[in-house]
Amino acid sequence: MTNIQTKVREVGLYINGEYTKAMDDATFEVKNPATQEVIARVSEATIEDVDRACHVARNAFENGPWRTMTVAERCAKLRRMAEIILERKEEIAGLDAIDVGKPFHSAVQHEVPRAANNIKFFADFMENQGGEVYPMEEEYINYTRYEPVGVAALITPWNVPFMLTTWKLGPCLAAGNTAIIKPAEMTPLSVSLLGEIAKEAGIPDGVVNIVHGKGSVVGTALTTHPEVDLVSFTGSTATGKRIMKNGADSLKKFSFELGGKAANIIFEDANLDKAIPVSIQAAFMNSGQVCLAGSRILVQRTILDEFINRFKKAAMELKVGDPQDAETRMGPLVSEEHYKKVTSYLEIAKDENATLICGGKRPELPEYLQNGYYLEPTVYIQENPKTRLCQEEIFGPVVTIIPFDTEEEALRIANDTEYGLNGVVWTENLQRAHRISHAVRAGTIWVNCWFVRDLRAPFGGFKKSGVGREGGHHSMEFFTEAKNICIALK
Numbered sequence: 001m002t003n004i005q006t007k008v009r010e011v012g013l014y015i016n017g018e019y020t021k022a023m024d025d026a027t028f029e030v031k032n033p034a035t036q037e038v039i040a041r042v043s044e045a046t047i048e049d050v051d052r053a054c055h056v057a058r059n060a061f062e063n064g065p066w067r068t069m070t071v072a073e074r075c076a077k078l079r080r081m082a083e084i085i086l087e088r089k090e091e092i093a094g095l096d097a098i099d100v101g102k103p104f105h106s107a108v109q110h111e112v113p114r115a116a117n118n119i120k121f122f123a124d125f126m127e128n129q130g131g132e133v134y135p136m137e138e139e140y141i142n143y144t145r146y147e148p149v150g151v152a153a154l155i156t157p158w159n160v161p162f163m164l165t166t167w168k169l170g171p172c173l174a175a176g177n178t179a180i181i182k183p184a185e186m187t188p189l190s191v192s193l194l195g196e197i198a199k200e201a202g203i204p205d206g207v208v209n210i211v212h213g214k215g216s217v218v219g220t221a222l223t224t225h226p227e228v229d230l231v232s233f234t235g236s237t238a239t240g241k242r243i244m245k246n247g248a249d250s251l252k253k254f255s256f257e258l259g260g261k262a263a264n265i266i267f268e269d270a271n272l273d274k275a276i277p278v279s280i281q282a283a284f285m286n287s288g289q290v291c292l293a294g295s296r297i298l299v300q301r302t303i304l305d306e307f308i309n310r311f312k313k314a315a316m317e318l319k320v321g322d323p324q325d326a327e328t329r330m331g332p333l334v335s336e337e338h339y340k341k342v343t344s345y346l347e348i349a350k351d352e353n354a355t356l357i358c359g360g361k362r363p364e365l366p367e368y369l370q371n372g373y374y375l376e377p378t379v380y381i382q383e384n385p386k387t388r389l390c391q392e393e394i395f396g397p398v399v400t401i402i403p404f405d406t407e408e409e410a411l412r413i414a415n416d417t418e419y420g421l422n423g424v425v426w427t428e429n430l431q432r433a434h435r436i437s438h439a440v441r442a443g444t445i446w447v448n449c450w451f452v453r454d455l456r457a458p459f460g461g462f463k464k465s466g467v468g469r470e471g472g473h474h475s476m477e478f479f480t481e482a483k484n485i486c487i488a489l490k
């Protein structure tokens with residue numbers, strides 16, 4: 001890849017097809033978490049800027065050609081958008097690498113192609129949608145139309161900025177809505193390219209808008225704005241609650257994808273040759289900053305010693321380093337503030353008498369990465385599943401092994417959480433695989449695998465992990481209003 005790190009980028013708001021400064025010219029800095037170098041100065045939207053973006057998106061929805069053009073025409077533009085994303089995949093992955101600190105090779109191989117597919121998938125899905133028809137004997141016939149809702153605020157987190165934004169933008173646009181994207185203020189760079197990508201794909205001005213700034217200001221302005229009809233949010237549970245309160249007065253439609261604390265349950269009959277490498281991925285991918293992370297590893301006591309030895313060895317072998325190095329498997333944490341949050345759990349673990357298996361300190365790194373927010377892959381054993389280590393979403397490379405004796409105990413521990421985004425089960429026993437999958441209260445269960453995604457499948461959380469589902473027709477239902485038309489035949 002090119003060395004894109006050397007220049008400080010100027011990133012504007014994107015409103016009505018133009019990159020623009022904030023009305024008061026205010027900007028904020030974005031740093032590379034591997035080095036603390038400033039990599040961008042980003043325009044920080046004022047309330048008036050958000051207001052303008054909302055008017056523009058409303059006008060594009062009401063008066064523009066987007067929602068009235070044929071589905072075929074709209075979807076052709078979206079497919080072009082997907083192609084451009086693929087053409088620019090190195091640039092997009094490069095920006096996420098310096099902005100989030102995620103390994104470039106993984107972003108370019110997995111996340112950016114998935115982002116392109118998010119857009120293409122929903123274009124194809126929309127075009128292949130049938131409809132519902134309900135004849136009432138010979139007297140009447142009902143048919144159902146799925147119409148766009150209006151202006152959507154798409155609010156996304158910093159851990160997977162580009163892919164998660166396209167996961168919302170694809171169905172939003174395919175259905176004929178207009179969008180105001182609000183990326184996380186820590187990682188706005190890759191998402192800001194979506195403006196020029198949309199323009200190049202022929203999407204009319206005003207359909208895609210991007211505003212930057214703090215969630216408490218810009219996010220609040222969007223979620224309280226009377227011209228915003230729906231809010232699709234991915235982020236923390238605490239922010240989800242705030243957004244729901246803020247949007248209540250204007251009765252917006254909400255979709256929430258929130259936090260997680262998944263149980264990764266390893267039974268004694270598991271194939272450890274598969275379970276260990278995949279559990280390492282589930283624990284440390286993106287430095288553990290993944291909502292789906294298998295951060296509670298429940299291990300049957302009969303295989304505990306073997307599991308610990310092998311998991312520890314694999315964790316210690318993970319190459320931690322420069323996100324731009326092809327060998328790197330784990331980069332830094334995203335920011336100083338987040339580093340402090342994650343490392344505070346090292347103290348909590350001590351206070352709660354957890355046993356440290358490996359990690360728990362900064363790795364040894366070359367001089368130029370000395371300022372990076374690095375933490376070694378860190379593994380604890382904790383017998384008490386009620387502890388904070390086992391209950392709270394740490395969102396870093398810190399995982400806890402919790403031993404269990406019986407299936408009933410494993411299930412009790414797995415469900416003893418306020419979250420319910422996903423669960424993972426390792427067993428060679430088919431009946432047990434089904435039994436556990438049915439009994440774990442979470443939106444996705446992976447059996448003998450992790451993070452395998454079919455975009456048609458429902459994706460979302462039970463309990464405090466979310467409200468609603470994304471994926472296939474679930475996304476399309478959120479981004480449309482169903483209208484029934486009843487016609488008298490006589």
Ligand SMILES: NC(=O)c1ccc[n+]([C@@H]2O[C@H](COP(=O)([O-])OP(=O)(O)OC[C@H]3O[C@@H](n4cnc5c(N)ncnc54)[C@H](O)[C@@H]3O)[C@@H](O)[C@H]2O)c1
Pocket residue numbers: 155156157158159160164182183184185213214215216218219220223234235236237238239240242243257258259260290291292393395421461465466
């Ligand atoms: N379920 C999922 O699919 C999924 C996927 C990725 C991340 N997550 C979750 O996201 C969290 C990490 O992301 P984060 O720290 O960026 O989350 P966050 O909640 O702090 O921020 C997410 C976004 O919300 C904005 N925001 C903050 N306060 C706001 C407010 N009052 N009104 C409107 N917008 C506001 C932020 O600026 C950001 O763009 C974790 O909890 C993780 O589990 C969930």
Ligand SMILES: O=C/C=C/C=C(\O)C(=O)O
Pocket residue numbers: 159160164167289290291292453459
């Ligand atoms: O960190 C969270 C990852 C979320 C993944 C998805 O939303 C997805 O794969 O659709």
